Amino acid sequence: xxxxxxxxxxxxxxxxxxxxxxxxxxxxxxxxxxxxxxxxxxxxxxxxxxxxxxxxxxxxxxxxxxxxxxxxxxxxxxxxxxx
Numbered sequence: 001x002x003x004x005x006x007x008x009x010x011x012x013x014x015x016x017x018x019x020x021x022x023x024x025x026x027x028x029x030x031x032x033x034x035x036x037x038x039x040x041x042x043x044x045x046x047x048x049x050x051x052x053x054x055x056x057x058x059x060x061x062x063x064x065x066x067x068x069x070x071x072x073x074x075x076x077x078x079x080x081x082x083x
Contacts, residue, residue, distance in 0.1 A: 028036045
């Protein structure tokens with residue numbers, strides 16, 4: 001144990017703080033630790049590709065919707081001017 005570790009341990013004991021919990025691995029927002037442990041690199045890559053594809057499709061759909069709204073407003077403006 002390094003002198004810094006020993007100093008921190010003594011300080012924790014003096015304050016009454018329990019030892020910090022050491023967690024293995026990184027936290028996941030999508031999977032439990034057990035599920036995350038079962039995923040291999042290929043599965044994670046495929047998941048990323050699928051998510052990126054869905055995001056791109058949503059962006060394209062939103063862009064088409066904006067374009068349709070602009071076209072509809074131009075058509076109604078042209079109809080108003082034609083009257």
